[in-house]
Amino acid sequence: MSFAKIVEIINPLDYKNWNEKIIDHQDYTFFQTFQWIRLISVSYNYKPVFQVIKEQDKITGILPLMEVNSLITGKRGIGLPFSDFSGPLVKNTGQFNLLLESAKEYGKKSKWKYLEIRGAQDYLTSEINYYLEYTHIIDLDGNEERLFSLFDSTIKRNIRKAINKDVKVYKSQSLESVKQFYKLNSLTRKRHGLPPQPYSFFRNMYNIILKNDLGTIFLAEHSGKVIAGAVYLHFGDKVIYKFGASDNKFQNLRANNLVMWEAIRWYNSNGYREFSFGKTETYNEGLRRFKNGWAVRELELRSYRFDLRKDRFLNFSTHTYGLHNKIFNNLPLPVLEILGSLVYRHVA
Numbered sequence: 001m002s003f004a005k006i007v008e009i010i011n012p013l014d015y016k017n018w019n020e021k022i023i024d025h026q027d028y029t030f031f032q033t034f035q036w037i038r039l040i041s042v043s044y045n046y047k048p049v050f051q052v053i054k055e056q057d058k059i060t061g062i063l064p065l066m067e068v069n070s071l072i073t074g075k076r077g078i079g080l081p082f083s084d085f086s087g088p089l090v091k092n093t094g095q096f097n098l099l100l101e102s103a104k105e106y107g108k109k110s111k112w113k114y115l116e117i118r119g120a121q122d123y124l125t126s127e128i129n130y131y132l133e134y135t136h137i138i139d140l141d142g143n144e145e146r147l148f149s150l151f152d153s154t155i156k157r158n159i160r161k162a163i164n165k166d167v168k169v170y171k172s173q174s175l176e177s178v179k180q181f182y183k184l185n186s187l188t189r190k191r192h193g194l195p196p197q198p199y200s201f202f203r204n205m206y207n208i209i210l211k212n213d214l215g216t217i218f219l220a221e222h223s224g225k226v227i228a229g230a231v232y233l234h235f236g237d238k239v240i241y242k243f244g245a246s247d248n249k250f251q252n253l254r255a256n257n258l259v260m261w262e263a264i265r266w267y268n269s270n271g272y273r274e275f276s277f278g279k280t281e282t283y284n285e286g287l288r289r290f291k292n293g294w295a296v297r298e299l300e301l302r303s304y305r306f307d308l309r310k311d312r313f314l315n316f317s318t319h320t321y322g323l324h325n326k327i328f329n330n331l332p333l334p335v336l337e338i339l340g341s342l343v344y345r346h347v348a
Contacts, residue, residue: 087119
């Protein structure tokens with residue numbers, strides 16, 4: 001059966017009012033916005049191939065997908081690359097099944113190795129193989145005192161410590177703040193034994209997202225030196241903590257806690273209703289405990305990988321830690337930055 005008459009394959013970058021088409025869906029996320037899709041397309045040369053259902057010229061069902069075509073890691077469909085969660089926007093399971101079958105058909109014709117959907121746990125049974133991660137969400141209501149009172153005592157103590165140690169946090173959308181964050185991010189990625197995302201990605205983020213007031217950077221200073229920072233992306237009444245970084249020499253000042261609190265305070269007082277901490281891998285128990293200390297709702301994130309050659313869902317893992325981390329950890333920072341600019345487009 002061909003789904004061509006039921007499902008259309010579109011590029012959202014051809015729609016100037018694309019964001020208006022997704023915000024009507026309850027489960028919309030920043031990662032389905034025009035700006036995020038453009039950022040990923042421009043930075044890594046991926047091709048948007050969104051599967052959509054239209055009813056009377058209105059898009060009522062969306063399965064976000066991008067085609068990644070790499071000589072190293074192969075050709076595949078990802079929904080969506082470098083996105084914490086970007087599941088389908090549909091009215092019911094019937095719509096989802098139509099979109100999924102269309103994506104399978106398109107992927108087979110396009111010679112994809114597999115199709116990966118990051119979300120859709122509401123529409124696929126628990127018997128299907130999936131990769132589990134978590135997300136943590138604060139429900140904002142504008143009441144700062146009530147919210148702070150709900151935090152774990154360790155979180156509150158660390159925030160107060162940073163304030164008492166004269167750590168200052170400021171909000172910025174400037175290119176200079178992007179450069180400062182990139183330096184911290186490179187240090188943090190090296191500490192974790194990973195190459196940093198290329199600077200071109202962050203420069204593109206500035207031009208496409210920050211300049212359009214869909215994101216902001218919070219940076220922490222101590223004695224005139226930037227020691228921690230985080231990038232937040234926002235759309236509608238939702239915000240997500242996307243990137244965090246710090247200088248480990250100042251870890252005792254707990255600047256990361258104050259950065260997070262100042263960001264939460266700002267979004268809480270400016271009409272936002274949902275603050276997401278992004279995704280957390282199951283093996284990272286320390287990070288999971290940290291996020292659970294912020295009066296959050298913890299939810300499961302399930303990713304599914306469908307092998308288009310074997311015609312079945314696969315067991316898979318995105319575990320990024322191993323011997324290579326020790327090697328990367330010992331490489332000079334300039335070498336890691338070059339590696340980052342070379343490898344990221346292949347590993348979505």
